[in-house]
Amino acid sequence: MARKKWLIGRKPSVSCVNDSMIKILPSAIEDLHQGRLFYEKQQSELGEYFFNSLFSDIDSLLLYAGIHVEISRHYRLLSRRFPYAIYYKVEGEFIIVHRVLDLRQNPRKTEDALS
Numbered sequence: 001m002a003r004k005k006w007l008i009g010r011k012p013s014v015s016c017v018n019d020s021m022i023k024i025l026p027s028a029i030e031d032l033h034q035g036r037l038f039y040e041k042q043q044s045e046l047g048e049y050f051f052n053s054l055f056s057d058i059d060s061l062l063l064y065a066g067i068h069v070e071i072s073r074h075y076r077l078l079s080r081r082f083p084y085a086i087y088y089k090v091e092g093e094f095i096i097v098h099r100v101l102d103l104r105q106n107p108r109k110t111e112d113a114l115s
Helices: 026-042 046-059 107-114
Strands: 013-017 020-024 069-071 074-078 084-091 094-102
Touching: 020 046, 026 046, 026 094, 046 084, 046 094, 094 107
Parallel strands: 020 094
Antiparallel strands: 013 020, 069 074, 074 084, 084 094
16 A cells, blocks of 8 residues: 655655655745635635645545646646646656646736746
């Protein structure tokens, strides 16, 4: 059975299953934090649901990394439950999550965030 472990802190977060690893950069952690705060203001516990849903989407990269559409030299995974996109790159055995961005913003802002 595959074992998974998340480490979250100031350094990039890492999830491992077998030989594949997901690294979540601090910029993506900050995006997740901002989204969580926004949804928590909308309704109690919705921020936690948002956070868990996005981490579930990120975990799916261990199976599906590299099959998504490429935008600005990043792959883009669309969240299943929220209007967010997860932008990542595949570098060897590492899946590196660079940003987790709200799709309701101006597309130029997204391009700027990815450059």
